[in-house]
Amino acid sequence: MSNIRAVAELAGVSVASVSRALQQPELVSAKTKAKVLAAVEAVGYRPNLMAVKFRSGKSHNLVVLVPAVANVFFARVISGMQQTAAEKGYALLLANTQGNQDIEAIYAKMVQTSQADGLIQLRAHNPFGSATTADGSMLPMVNACEVLDQQQFPTVVLDNRAAARTMTEHLLSLGHRRIAMVKGPQRSPLTRDRLDGYRDALTAAGIAFDEQLLCPGNFSLDSGHKAAATLLSLSQPPTAIFCENDEMAIGVVQRIKQSGLRIPEDISVAGFDDISFAAYCDPPLTTIAQPAEEFGSTAVALLVDILQGRLKKAPKVILPYELVIRASTGPAPTTAAPQPTRG
Amino acid sequence: MSNIRAVAELAGVSVASVSRALQQPELVSAKTKAKVLAAVEAVGYRPNLMAVKFRSGKSHNLVVLVPAVANVFFARVISGMQQTAAEKGYALLLANTQGNQDIEAIYAKMVQTSQADGLIQLRAHNPFGSATTADGSMLPMVNACEVLDQQQFPTVVLDNRAAARTMTEHLLSLGHRRIAMVKGPQRSPLTRDRLDGYRDALTAAGIAFDEQLLCPGNFSLDSGHKAAATLLSLSQPPTAIFCENDEMAIGVVQRIKQSGLRIPEDISVAGFDDISFAAYCDPPLTTIAQPAEEFGSTAVALLVDILQGRLKKAPKVILPYELVIRASTGPAPTTAAPQPTRG
DNA sequence: CAATAAAATGAGACCGGTTACATCAAGTTC
DNA sequence: GAACTTGATGTAACCGGTCTCATTTTATTG
Numbered sequence: 001m002s003n004i005r006a007v008a009e010l011a012g013v014s015v016a017s018v019s020r021a022l023q024q025p026e027l028v029s030a031k032t033k034a035k036v037l038a039a040v041e042a043v044g045y046r047p048n049l050m051a052v053k054f055r056s057g058k059s060h061n062l063v064v065l066v067p068a069v070a071n072v073f074f075a076r077v078i079s080g081m082q083q084t085a086a087e088k089g090y091a092l093l094l095a096n097t098q099g100n101q102d103i104e105a106i107y108a109k110m111v112q113t114s115q116a117d118g119l120i121q122l123r124a125h126n127p128f129g130s131a132t133t134a135d136g137s138m139l140p141m142v143n144a145c146e147v148l149d150q151q152q153f154p155t156v157v158l159d160n161r162a163a164a165r166t167m168t169e170h171l172l173s174l175g176h177r178r179i180a181m182v183k184g185p186q187r188s189p190l191t192r193d194r195l196d197g198y199r200d201a202l203t204a205a206g207i208a209f210d211e212q213l214l215c216p217g218n219f220s221l222d223s224g225h226k227a228a229a230t231l232l233s234l235s236q237p238p239t240a241i242f243c244e245n246d247e248m249a250i251g252v253v254q255r256i257k258q259s260g261l262r263i264p265e266d267i268s269v270a271g272f273d274d275i276s277f278a279a280y281c282d283p284p285l286t287t288i289a290q291p292a293e294e295f296g297s298t299a300v301a302l303l304v305d306i307l308q309g310r311l312k313k314a315p316k317v318i319l320p321y322e323l324v325i326r327a328s329t330g331p332a333p334t335t336a337a338p339q340p341t342r343g
Numbered sequence: 344m345s346n347i348r349a350v351a352e353l354a355g356v357s358v359a360s361v362s363r364a365l366q367q368p369e370l371v372s373a374k375t376k377a378k379v380l381a382a383v384e385a386v387g388y389r390p391n392l393m394a395v396k397f398r399s400g401k402s403h404n405l406v407v408l409v410p411a412v413a414n415v416f417f418a419r420v421i422s423g424m425q426q427t428a429a430e431k432g433y434a435l436l437l438a439n440t441q442g443n444q445d446i447e448a449i450y451a452k453m454v455q456t457s458q459a460d461g462l463i464q465l466r467a468h469n470p471f472g473s474a475t476t477a478d479g480s481m482l483p484m485v486n487a488c489e490v491l492d493q494q495q496f497p498t499v500v501l502d503n504r505a506a507a508r509t510m511t512e513h514l515l516s517l518g519h520r521r522i523a524m525v526k527g528p529q530r531s532p533l534t535r536d537r538l539d540g541y542r543d544a545l546t547a548a549g550i551a552f553d554e555q556l557l558c559p560g561n562f563s564l565d566s567g568h569k570a571a572a573t574l575l576s577l578s579q580p581p582t583a584i585f586c587e588n589d590e591m592a593i594g595v596v597q598r599i600k601q602s603g604l605r606i607p608e609d610i611s612v613a614g615f616d617d618i619s620f621a622a623y624c625d626p627p628l629t630t631i632a633q634p635a636e637e638f639g640s641t642a643v644a645l646l647v648d649i650l651q652g653r654l655k656k657a658p659k660v661i662l663p664y665e666l667v668i669r670a671s672t673g674p675a676p677t678t679a680a681p682q683p684t685r686g
Numbered sequence: 687c688a689a690t691a692a693a694a695t696g697a698g699a700c701c702g703g704t705t706a707c708a709t710c711a712a713g714t715t716c
Numbered sequence: 717g718a719a720c721t722t723g724a725t726g727t728a729a730c731c732g733g734t735c736t737c738a739t740t741t742t743a744t745t746g
Binding site: 046047048049050051053054057059061068069070071072075076078079082083086091092093094095096103106109110112113114115220221225247250251253254257276277279280282 | 455
């Protein structure tokens with residue numbers, strides 16, 4: 001691999017002149033610039049950017065911790081990150097953590113060992129352990145989607161509580177009184193916020209909260225399917241099921257159909273995220289649309305702002321959501337609670 | 344940020360001893376090692392791995408060019424890459440190319456500028472322009488999923504021709520004689536191979552090829568929906584539609600239902616990939632299962648083998664596929680071709 | 687105890703750029 | 717023409733590690 005010294009030698013100038021000719025052409029004479037460019041061409045010179053990064057102390061890499069890259073929603077977030085990172089001259093180092101904190105720690109270390117300048121976390125967990133560096137400065141981390149309770153870090157988030165309340169109100173407005181919720185992992189703040197929103201709406205409508213109508217899930221299609229089975233087997237099944245993501249809702253839809261019940265005539269189903277498949281579900285899914293790509297691009301933009309010193313305090317960016325009403329939700333059945341015909 | 348010299352000073356030893364104590368502890372005395380480790384702890388030393396990479400000339404980064412990270416299938420491939428890369432001590436630099444060759448070129452340059460050691464391409468395109476470096480050695484690239492015609496690069500691929508033939512034969516065995524195909528982008532070798540397999544099966548069954556039954560698509564849900572509309576409006580519509588991926592098949596399914604036709608009684612639909620949503624489609628989708636994660640892990644393993652000099656010639660790895668028969672395909676209708684009732 | 691082998695340690699070159707500073711040539715001003 | 721300014725270029729330090737080679741210390745042996 002040819003280096004800058006080879007170029008300098010061939011061009012008959014110093015390495016400093018070569019560097020200047022390439023980086024600040026206005027500082028060198030036209031003659032020198034021409035000689036340098038010719039020599040660069042001749043030896044096929046490509047500057048070793050690793051050396052530049054090392055010298056400058058900036059890797060221009062950003063670590064991204066993603067619980068599951070194969071998740072449709074996260075894939076969109078990554079897509080948005082990628083776009084903005086490229087625009088700002090950063091590359092993304094992708095880490096598929098699968099919720100494993102050891103893996104998170106390994107990648108977080110890339111920041112501490114100068115392999116990356118900053119980190120974006122899509123889960124409510126701080127992989128660094130503390131919020132500041134040894135010298136007390138803010139760690140270059142942005143938290144998006146599911147955010148930490150303590151607000152030491154810049155965050156990009158949806159008002160999950162309000163969104164869940166909006167969806168629940170939509171279902172209430174259709175006359176539903178027994179509304180089940182298929183939740184995400186128990187401990188996540190995201191799930192807690194959405195549960196709060198759900199309860200807010202119930203309380204406002206004067207409906208008692210029923211623990212039986214809460215069903216755990218893990219955001220997978222299968223967990224939705226299982227949750228629906230549980231809910232349908234209740235002595236008093238719900239007339240509407242609100243799922244914390246679209247995958248689970250699609251699983252729920254399948255299970256309900258397998259029971260011979262109709263959606264939304266017998267039971268309404270709602271999701272969250274508005275992934276592309278939601279509109280192609282049968283019936284098309286009522287859901288909360290999140291600006292997934294914007295989560296990614298905003299997170300990257302914030303992180304770059306921090307890295308370049310344009311941001312002093314940790315901001316909290318709240319992105320808008322939208323209730324998307326499709327055919328999977330409809331008026332609550334007026335008759336007695338429907339009974340499964342099979343399954 | 345503390346460096347190795349600070350540690351050396353505090354420990355009262357040379358920088359070489361510090362380096363050895365951390366990298367080849369068997370070379371230093373127990374006493375020195377203890378002093379060094381204490382000093383490391385005291386100053387909170389983290390080796391600057393950027394410096395190490397620079398010095399060694401190995402970045403231990405791999406660039407991955409993905410047409411669309413938000414695509415469900417590719418997301419799984421990335422997931423597999425991530426896993427294997429982490430095991431082998433490499434990090435993934437993710438590039439979302441969206442088919443844009445300029446973006447590909449920018450990221451390919453990361454290899455040439457030593458920011459990455461190698462590259463994985465998921466499309467049939469060589470972002471480097473040539474197959475060898477200036478000195479004639481093989482470029483560190485692996486091509487997966489959709490592969491280049493010329494075989495200068497190691498490739499990981501499905502026997503798409505055989506897979507398409509298998510699916511077509513499945514449909515033929517159900518009595519279908521008018522089998523449509525919803526294709527991917529025209530110029531891709533992947534689409535060409537699958538078309539060849541489709542024609543192989545038709546020829547073997549003595550059925551004439553009908554150009555009208557080929558429908559272009561772009562692997563999106565929407566393009567499947569549109570393709571179905573076109574196919575249903577034919578004077579003689581197909582009795583089965585074979586789509587080159589599951590997204591398009593799901594789009595096709597929706598459009599067919601909107602026409603009031605039943606699947607599979609009136610028309611059969613088949614996909615390709617076996618994404619998780621395929622099993623949750625209504626009816627569940629017959630498809631070709633591809634080992635997506637294995638594409639990723641194999642591609643990374645091959646690339647690392649190249650980088651570490653364990654691989655001299657470019658191998659071609661062919662991964663297995665599996666015909667997954669679900670409810671979206673069934674016997675061809677025995678009556679006259681069904682007519683749309685609405686839509 | 688001297689001679690020698692073996693183990694431990696230190697000094698400093700090196701990777702490939704950038705850049706502060708020194709140097710030098712050419713032009714400007716009085 | 718001397719003094720000074722300006723622009724172009726070169727020299728070499730520097731980033732933070734690794735690693736070769738020389739040197740010193742310790743262990744072994746006759």
